Amino acid sequence: MERKDGGAKDRKREKREDEKHVIDLLKLGKDQLLPSEAEGEILHRVLPRCEICKFDASGHAFFLEDGVDLVTIIMGTSFYHRARYLDYASDYLPPSPSELKKIHESLRWIEVATSPVMLSTLEDGKVVRGLSGIPSEGPVLLVGYHMLLGLEMMPIVSSFWAKRNILLRGIAHPMMYRNLRNGESPLIPDISTYDILRIMGAVPVSVTNFYKLLSSNAHVLLYPGGMREALHRKGEEYKLFWPEQSEFVRMAARFGATIIPFGSVGEDDIGQLLVDYDDLMKVPHIKAKIKEVAEAVLQSRTDDDGELDNQDPHLPLILTKLPGRFYNLFGKPIETEVDLLSWSRVLAMILVEEGENGEGNSRKDLRSRGLCLVPIECTEHIANNNGADFWSPAMGNNVSPKH
Structure with missing residues (x-):
């Protein structure tokens, strides 16, 4: 072929x-x-x-x-x-029911291992179980951060399709679309590992693809931190690695897209990072292999310098602690207007405000549970001093039932 x-x-x-x-x-x-x-x-x-x-x-x-x-x-x-x-954006055809069934079966182990819980926020700020707070009509831009290895992504994509009949078009790293020219490497998965992402509508990261998705009124899933967040180091759980300049706000405003920030927690419940990138780079042989692979892999950003642009692909060593549970909270939809949004304004709307002393907002420091992308006004009425109690499977009486 x-x-x-x-x-x-x-x-x-x-x-x-x-x-x-x-x-x-x-x-x-x-x-x-x-x-x-x-x-x-x-x-x-x-x-x-x-x-x-x-x-x-x-x-x-x-x-x-x-x-x-x-x-x-x-x-x-x-x-x-x-x-x-x-x-990649325009040639895509949605999967058939039989294909969706196969995909769901192949990903069943993730749902069993993580028992993902979905919460969304209505326009009035009320948090409800399920995804009823997500607009049915696009363009919609969902902006979030990666947990370790991006394991939270597939349960989110699967839930949107199964519960709301919404197909999320993800923005993916180019390495998912090209084999290494020097052959296989044990440091990164084979390209066929990403077939499911391509079948579900993911496209390589580029301004052109992003423009085409928004112009077609799609629901776009974007992780500004990209691979750097998915392959974070020890002690960097739930830490953002977003670029300093806006890469998506102006484009979203041009199409009047609705921006929905979201956060995920549960990484610490399913695994512990034992050997990270810094540890691997201390071993000369492994360091050479990582650099060799990095040279063969297309990088997502080529215009700027810095750790966001030069993240080397690798596989960290993780001690699994299954089963665990993922919790995903989608914030209040933010309506954009052409030329009225700036990067700093969006950050002010979707990041939890921190005090000057670094201790965070006095009402509730949600950053400690990884929900730093959710506007604090959306969660103040359900937050309490014991975040672990709130994020328990029972969910307490603070969250409204699914609409």
Whole structure:
């Protein structure tokens, strides 16, 4: 299979070769007739524009196996396009009911392990169980922060689709759309790991893609901290790593998009970070491998310098403490108006105000429970001195039932 890719228009770092034909190889792990795995690696190194899809449990008669859907493979590899060049935002087709069922089954273990709870805020500031506070009509921009490895994301996407029939279009790192040219690395997942994200509508981060999603009245899921937040260090739980300048506010205001800030907690309930990036970089051999991988991976931001732009992909060592529970609280919708919003104004609306002494707002320091993106006026009436009591499964009597 081959396609033409127009991604070079969106990412400065990509070369003109991205406009040439792209070949997708299906590498079968149990092919007893042909050396599929070995030949796949050779072709991947030889062909200039070649992407590999791994199917470790499949044999030579791949398309005769039960459950194999070529359409799903095409959509998962971003192979389908309507025009000459691939357009991640416009070429997307929503998954079919059968595809959604498969995705839900494959992600069932996350829901069992984390038992995610969804809370949303109505326009009058009332917090309710469920997602009834989320507008049905777009454009809507949901802005939040990543917990460790971004594990909170898929339960959110799944819940929006299952409970509100809303498809969240995520803004994803470009590494989820390109294989490493130097072959596989144990430090980052295989690209096929991200097929579900592409099927569910995620697009590579770029101004063009962001513009197209908002112009199509989509519900967009954005994590300004990106990989740096998802791969945070020890002691950085719930810490924001947002860029100093606005990357989305002006665009959202141009389309009159509704901004919904949200926060997630529960990372400390399911795992403990044992070995982080700083620890890995102290081992010379691992440090060399990490830098080698970093050079081969496309970076999301190429215009600025700093730790946000130069985060090296790696896999930290985590001690799991399952089962646990995730809690996601979506704040009060913020209506935007053209040319009236600034980055500082939005931060003032969605960040909990902190005192000069750094101890936080005297009414309730929600930052200690990771809800720093939720306006304090939305949660003051339900907050108390014991945040752990409020965030218990019973939820107490402070939260209204789902509307």
